[in-house]
Amino acid sequence: MSAAIALAQYGMQHGQGGPFGCVIVKDGRIVGKGYNSVLSTNDPTAHAEVMAIRDACKSLGSFQLTGCDLYTSCEPCPMCLGAIYWARPDRVFYACTKEEAAEAGFDDAFIYKELDRAPTERKIPFIPLRIEASDKPFQDWKEKENRTNY
Ligand SMILES: Nc1nc2[nH]cnc2c(=O)[nH]1
Numbered sequence: 001m002s003a004a005i006a007l008a009q010y011g012m013q014h015g016q017g018g019p020f021g022c023v024i025v026k027d028g029r030i031v032g033k034g035y036n037s038v039l040s041t042n043d044p045t046a047h048a049e050v051m052a053i054r055d056a057c058k059s060l061g062s063f064q065l066t067g068c069d070l071y072t073s074c075e076p077c078p079m080c081l082g083a084i085y086w087a088r089p090d091r092v093f094y095a096c097t098k099e100e101a102a103e104a105g106f107d108d109a110f111i112y113k114e115l116d117r118a119p120t121e122r123k124i125p126f127i128p129l130r131i132e133a134s135d136k137p138f139q140d141w142k143e144k145e146n147r148t149n150y
Contacts, residue, residue, distance in 0.1 A: 001071045001095055003030060008048065008073040011035030018106060022052035022072040024065060024089065031068065032056025048072060049080035053087045063150060065089040074101050077108040078115065086150075 007021025017036035024032035034051025038044055049072055057063055068089040074096040076084060084092060098108060110123075119126035141147065 001073075001093060003033070004048075004071045004073045005095060007033060007035040011037065011048070016040045017046065019104070020048035020072070020074055022048040022070065024052050024056035024068050024070050026056075026060070026065075026068045031059050045079065047077065047080050049076050050083050053083055057087070063087075069093065074098070074106075077101075077106075078111045 003023045004021045007023065008019045009021070011017055011021060012019040012035075017038040017040065020036040022034045023030050032052045032055035034048045034053075034055055036048045037046040037051055049070065052070070052072075053065065056065055056068060065087045066089070069091045070084060070089045071093045072080075072095070075094045075098040076092070077098075101107070102109060114122050119128070
């Protein structure tokens with residue numbers, strides 16, 4: 001966890017983004033690192049956890065992090081929570097809570113609330129727009145031979 005916090009400090013002090021850091025550990029070894037890089041990359045998805053997941057997956061040559069533990073300086077936001085579930089590490093350790101993040105100006109409670117709303121009731125409207133070919137990608141995926149499920 002001290003490595004995750006050091007990365008949070010480093011990123012913030014070097015103008016990379018908000019004060020968040022993350023490391024991913026497998027068999028006692030750090031296999032991925034990240035700090036929030038939203039400002040330096042103009043990428044709103046460049047959160048510490050996403051950066052660390054990408055780094056770990058690249059170094060392990062895998063799209064899954066089974067057998068890994070993720071250490072983050074702060075409880076993950078909803079986007080990172082989703083990324084973590086798709087990556088499937090064994091455990092997540094976090095230092096600060098999302099309430100402490102909110103106090104520092106990183107309030108994601110509104111996103112958690114949006115998840116409970118019907119798509120069309122959200123602040124950003126999510127509008128169903130079906131066309132004839134809507135289900136073609138899923139049909140083709142289901143029929144695809146030798147597909148890799150994840
Ligand atoms: N945990 C976490 N929360 C955030 N909120 C805004 N950016 C971040 C980030 O990189 N990590």
